[in-house]
Amino acid sequence: MxxxxxxxxxxxxxxxxxxxxxxxxxxxxxxxxxxxxxxxxxxxxxxxxxxxxxxxxxxxxxxxxxxxxxxxxxxxxxxxxxxxxxxxxxxxxxxxxxxxxxxxxxxxxxxxxxxxxxxxxxxxxxxxxxxxxxxxxxxxxxxxxxxxxxxxxxxxxxxxxxxxxxxxxxxxxxxxxxxxxxxxxxxxxxxxxxxxxxxxxxxxxxNHRPVGTDAPPVVEPSPWPGFGLRSEPELAPETPRRPAKTPPEPTHTCGKCGDGGDLRILWGPYGYYFKCGACGGNTKAQATCGACGKPARVRKQGRAFFAECQACGTSRAYFSNPPEDADAAE
Structure with missing residues (x-):
């Protein structure tokens, strides 16, 4: 791969x-x-x-x-x-x-x-x-x-x-x-x-750092979404970030069927994406900073996912997986 x-x-x-x-x-x-x-x-x-x-x-x-x-x-x-x-x-x-x-x-x-x-x-x-x-x-x-x-x-x-x-x-x-x-x-x-x-x-x-850049690269969605699915390992708690002045967790829907009632985030070789239980479709998990409007990185902590903005240092709730997915590492 x-x-x-x-x-x-x-x-x-x-x-x-x-x-x-x-x-x-x-x-x-x-x-x-x-x-x-x-x-x-x-x-x-x-x-x-x-x-x-x-x-x-x-x-x-x-x-x-x-x-x-x-x-x-x-x-x-x-x-x-x-x-x-x-x-x-x-x-x-x-x-x-x-x-x-x-x-x-x-x-x-x-x-x-x-x-x-x-x-x-x-x-x-x-x-x-x-x-x-x-x-x-x-x-x-x-x-x-x-x-x-x-x-x-x-x-x-x-x-x-x-x-x-x-x-x-x-x-x-x-x-x-x-x-x-x-x-x-x-x-x-x-x-x-x-x-x-x-x-x-x-x-x-x-952690790839091309010469002359400080930010991590944008991770593209996998062309083979079924390969190597896992939940990312638990990481140690990070230093608290300045909270963003935005509404709470946004609403997400499947990009294929439009349903939002049976979604969960999975991890593939090329990053996070939503898996739809209704139609089986895959949708890239993209986050945008509510404070400055720039692309944000999705970070996992337990069942919760956060949108982390490198540009302005804000963090906001992005999504939470259902309880039964908490241990879906393999």
Missing amino acids: ILKELDNVPAADRFSVAGHKAEKALAFYLKRGFGRDKKFHVLNGIRLEHDDDAVQIDHLILHPYGFIIVESKSVHDTVHIDRHGHWCRTFKGQRKGMGSPILQAERQTDFLKDIFEDRREEVIGTLFGIQQGLGGRTYDVLVAISDNGRITCERGALDPRICKADEVVDRVRSIYKGYKPSLSLLDSRPKFRLADMDSIATFLVE
Whole structure:
């Protein structure tokens, strides 16, 4: 499943144009390979900030056993790796040194682990009142060289973490299968539930910070509303916000049949939406600030949902699910 597409980034120079082209090509392969596979959650172009630092991850793949970071490299000629693991690229007949994409991806892995450790309650929430963790999960890296590039190395056998862009899907599946136990063995390795994977992906998308922006991205409705439905994990109470000078909770109706008597909010891979019990239709849960009129973010707390305005700092009641939906996490 593709849970985040690449952002449309204005090109600063020909190198950034080439880099974005390589990322788009790999995103295409990932979509073709995992577009409807619920075992793999793909996020393209995630930029995260933490402790006055930031990291840009070209492609992040979640699977039941852990995470795979894919670093995409645009190469129009040749990349060469010497016996010490040093990289250089050839362009128009001239060699030029470059940083190791393997080490770059490993640094991104360390950054990701730090975020998960420091904000684990937001990432995966609690189960039966017990704080969940991410211990025992796997972290792998791959480096994808653009299809028209060539790779040479002094050591003979190429590091299996390095491949062409069109080979990435097979490498990812191979990594995943390597963690699956055989039928004769008991599976004792920690695994993510689908709800866990949804929660992690949601946390990452909501904390994506493109360069030059402070607000979280707008989450689009899922093209596959039935995939990964869950209620978002309970979050710790937030700092009280200034109340908005607006009427109480608004009235909502189904966008398909117009009925408003049997609605509940569900969570899909791309955000909140209303599910109509009368006709089965889905309607995106959109909120507008009653104070300033700008789009607001929908936040869940128990059965209640609130419209949170980043622009003016107000919060108002948005909707409440029926009591029987309070524990509909899975």
